[in-house]
Amino acid sequence: MLKITKTCHDHEVKAYLTMNIVIYDNEFPVLERILQETAASEIDAITVHNIGAIELAKELGWNFHISTQANISNTCSAKF
Numbered sequence: 001m002l003k004i005t006k007t008c009h010d011h012e013v014k015a016y017l018t019m020n021i022v023i024y025d026n027e028f029p030v031l032e033r034i035l036q037e038t039a040a041s042e043i044d045a046i047t048v049h050n051i052g053a054i055e056l057a058k059e060l061g062w063n064f065h066i067s068t069q070a071n072i073s074n075t076c077s078a079k080f
Contacts, residue, residue, distance in 0.1 A: 001041035014044040020067045023050050035060055051080070 001017075008015040017038060023031055031053060035046070045063035048054050049070040057064040071077070 001038055001043065005041045005043055009042070015041075016045050016047055016065070017043050018047045018067075019053055020047060020049050020069050023053055028052065028056065032056060032060070035062060 005015040019031070035056065039060070039062075045065055046057055047065045047067050048057060049067035054064065054066065
């Protein structure tokens with residue numbers, strides 16, 4: 001990841017990690033480990049669609065973008 005991110009940044013391109021995946025309760029430790037290990041690569045942001053992944057990204061201090069797969073189709077979801 002570090003090499004890919006460096007190549008992107010060397011060409012003035014941002015690097016994003018897409019995490020548009022279904023995440024089950026038992027997979028959160030793996031997701032957290034991936035995000036912690038990836039932090040050193042200086043990726044600009046991650047793209048997520050799962051509310052649990054959004055909360056984890058916030059806890060870990062990641063910049064994130066909410067994917068269009070998040071189905072934010074009502075005001076309650078948008079306010080979240």
